[in-house]
Structures are given as structure tokens and as C-alpha cells.
Amino acid sequence: MTKTRISPPLAPMLSKSAPEVPEGGYLYEPKWDGFRCILFSGDSVELSGRSESITRYFPEIAAEAAEQLPSPLVLDGEVVVPIDGKLDFDQLSQRIHPAQSRITMLSDKTPAWFLAFDLLEDADGNHLDTPFEERRARLEKLAKKWKSPFFLTPTTRDAAVARQWFETFEGAGIDGVMAKPLDSSYMPGKRTLTKVKHKRTADCVVAGYRWHKSGPVVGSLLLGLYDDQGQLHHGGVCSSFSNAKRRELVDFLAPYVVDIKDHPWNFEGAEGQAMRRPGGVNRWNAKKDMSYVPLRPELVVEVEYDQLQGDRFRHNPRFARWRPDRTPTSCTFDQLERAVSYDVKEVLSGRTPQ
Numbered sequence: 334m335t336k337t338r339i340s341p342p343l344a345p346m347l348s349k350s351a352p353e354v355p356e357g358g359y360l361y362e363p364k365w366d367g368f369r370c371i372l373f374s375g376d377s378v379e380l381s382g383r384s385e386s387i388t389r390y391f392p393e394i395a396a397e398a399a400e401q402l403p404s405p406l407v408l409d410g411e412v413v414v415p416i417d418g419k420l421d422f423d424q425l426s427q428r429i430h431p432a433q434s435r436i437t438m439l440s441d442k443t444p445a446w447f448l449a450f451d452l453l454e455d456a457d458g459n460h461l462d463t464p465f466e467e468r469r470a471r472l473e474k475l476a477k478k479w480k481s482p483f484f485l486t487p488t489t490r491d492a493a494v495a496r497q498w499f500e501t502f503e504g505a506g507i508d509g510v511m512a513k514p515l516d517s518s519y520m521p522g523k524r525t526l527t528k529v530k531h532k533r534t535a536d537c538v539v540a541g542y543r544w545h546k547s548g549p550v551v552g553s554l555l556l557g558l559y560d561d562q563g564q565l566h567h568g569g570v571c572s573s574f575s576n577a578k579r580r581e582l583v584d585f586l587a588p589y590v591v592d593i594k595d596h597p598w599n600f601e602g603a604e605g606q607a608m609r610r611p612g613g614v615n616r617w618n619a620k621k622d623m624s625y626v627p628l629r630p631e632l633v634v635e636v637e638y639d640q641l642q643g644d645r646f647r648h649n650p651r652f653a654r655w656r657p658d659r660t661p662t663s664c665t666f667d668q669l670e671r672a673v674s675y676d677v678k679e680v681l682s683g684r685t686p687q
Contacts (some may be wrong), residue, residue, distance in 0.1 A: 339407050339454050339461070341373050341381045342520035344586050346409070348511065351527045355512050358617070360469060360488050361495035363502055364509040364528055365448055366420050366640075366647070367413035372447060374398050374406040390428040393440040394447050397482055407454035407684055408472075409519075410486070413506075418676035420506025421665050422642050447474065448681075450486040450511075452459040453519055457668060466515040484681050490515075491670045498680075503531060503640065505677040531639045534653060535669055536570060539632040540598065540627040541581065542586060554634065555625055556650065557597075559665045561665075566666075569646035571636050589658035596627040633659040651653040 354361070370386060373379040378398045380388040388395050391412060414425040424443050430436055446483035452472040453460055459467050469488065489495055499510045509530035517525055537555035545552030555574035556567045574582065593599055636650035644666065 336403060337373075339373070339459050341371070341455075343371050343381065343407075345369050345371055346520055346526060346663050347381065347522065347524040348526035348528040351529050354499065354529050355527055356509055357490045358464065358515055359492070359527075359602070360490060361492065362450055362486050362488050362497070362513065362514055363488070363498055363507045364511045364530065365413055366506050366508040367411040367425055367448070369528055370412045370447065371409065371453070372398060372402075372406075372408045374402040374404050374408075376404070380412070387429075389433070390436055391440065391445050392428075392437065393444050394482055394672060395598060398447075401479065401483065404458065405454055405456065405477075406454070406475075407459070408447075408449045409451035409453055410447050410449040412445050412447055413677075414443050414507075415496075415677050416443065417569040418505065418678065420677055423454050424508075430533060437654075443481060446482040446484055448484050448486050451519065458660035461519045461521075463637045464516045464518065465513055465608075467518070487681060488543050499529060499531075502680050505680050507677075507680060508640070532637055533639070533669075534635055534637050535650070536549055536633055536635055536656055536659050536664045537571075537650075538565065538630045539586075539589075539628060539634050540565060540567070540596070540630045540666045541627045544572070544627045545579055547605050549583065550576070552579070554582075554652070556634070556636065556646070557630060557664065558669075559646075559662060560664070561667070565630060565664075566644060567598065568644065569638075569650060571634065571652050573649070573651045583616040586626075586632075591629045593627045597630060598627065631659070633661055635659075635663060654679045657676070671687045 349604065367570070370387060371381045373381065376389065379386060380391055380395060394412065412425070415421070416424055425445065428436060428439055432502055448676070449472060452468050452475065453473070455471060460471070470537045479485070481604050495510050495583055512527040512529070521570055532632045539555040543552045544550070551574070553570040555570055556568045558568045590617035632655040635653040635656050637653050638646045638648070638650040640647045
């Protein structure tokens, strides 16, 4: 360890994907579905996100950090919002808002938690070069004095338990499992950790596309799913294409282009209906062009996805293949696999699911 102090911003250590839980010399944790955050507690409190400060968006965490946490202290963790025992990313993302009055209202109505999984600095100095096993031991000792909104993520050295967590805890909003080498130092910005995430497939209607920012090629496909009333909902976008494929898609999709007035997502015709439609203002960037080219809902695509958030894909699905053998009306919500419900407090308790 060293007495050199860590100052924000600091790039968090990152992870690379693996198809299954690795074995040998790892400490395993649940992979949380929230905002990655490095918390600095000193003369003031700073919550540092991946690209910017997020302190103003979570005043309840900053206030409690000033009250509860010793100084100096630097923690790596995740900011989440629990709703009825499950992490809710939609409610979390509502915090990124320009109006402080709205942020204050939400911090009272749906308060956030900070889930800590690494200690980077304490009164003894910074621990970037300290093995993770020792950093974790220091963090566990420190966390004994915590109360909400600060929680310590559970861990296990047993790969079998980690695999059980992977299968069971998804219903609490857990994104997968992390594997961290016990002897590893903390390497800001480096992908030295391993993540295992859930992957599934679904058949979706291709109901439109957006142009790519680079020019007149397809940027993303707009995916649709039918509910049990026959309404076509916007479920997300698929955008993982090579430049050559983006050019090919322009010609391939041209015969399906239709006037918006003849499309299921016609805003005027669908006014008042409880359905998801694309084209609204982007929450993260109000200036971003969200317009799209409507297509006759006749093409079906198979996509790979990890999990659902309400009635949409939580992360952008990946293109798998076209499905000419599928009818658009078969692309319904009931084909989707939803995780069994599980309370996030049970996850934080560290108890092995039965």
C-alpha cells in the first residue's frame, strides 16, 4: 500500500465476457445491474461514474456518505434502485435529469443504494497494488458498521455456489456473475475481471430502422413484439452490424418501406393506446435524432438477449439470423423467458439459495 491519495476521476477496472463460470483462484460475486460508481469520501463526497460525476443525481447517497463513512475512503461499487425487492434500471435511469427538483423528489420516493465490492483507499493509504483478497478483507471489516443505503456485495470462493447464484438470483435483477482473481491488483481501465451473463434468443418483428450516424447506411433495426391484444410494441433495437452489412441492409429493406400513416406505430392513429412506440425524446441526449424509417411488419429476425426490463430488452440484442420460416404474429411476449422473482435483500444476505 502507499500513502499517495487517489483523486477523482478514476477509471474503474473492467471485465471481459466468458461463456461460463471459470474455476481456480477466484472470488465470485453477483453482477449488479446499475450504474458503476467509485465513491470518494474526503473533505467532500464525490460519486464518479464511468464518464462523468453523478453526485448531483444521488444526493441521498452523498449525504449518507458524509454522515456514515470515514475519511479518507475510496470504494468501488454500483448504484442501484430497488423496487419491491428487485433492481429497477428504469427507475434508476430516471435520475439522469436536468431538473434538480425532480432528482430531489425521486431521491425521496425511490432512494438509491450503494453496493460496495472493492476498497481502493482507506486511512492507511491507497490499495491499488494490494491483492484483491486483502482489499476484500479490509472492506468486510469496514462494512460491519454500515447501514442503508450502503451494502456489501456477497462473495463466495465456490464455483458451484457461483453457478447457483447465476441461475437463481436473476429474478432480483442480477445481471450475471463476476469472477475476480484473488491475487489481482486494481488496474483502472483494464479488463482484468471476468463476467458471465445470461443469454437467450427471441423472434422479433423488424418494424423499422434508423440511419447510422456515419452516413446513408442502416444503423439499427427497430424490434417489435405483439401483446395478447394484437398490438405491436417497440421492444428495443438491434445494431451489431459490420459496415458492409449496413450497406446491404439498405437495399434489402427498401421493398418494405411504408408511409408512417399506414404503420402500427403511427402516433396519431395509436394515440391513447398503452403501447411502447419509438421516436420519443432520448432520455440521455435530448438532441439525438430518434426518427426512423417505418417498415411493413413482415420480416422476422432472431436475436440474442440477456434479460428483460418490463416489456423491453434491457440491453440491445444481437442479430443472430433472419427467420423466413416464422410469421410476424408469432413474435409475441409469451415466447420470452423471464427470470423467477427473487428479493435483492436475499442476495445481499449472502445465503445460498435452496
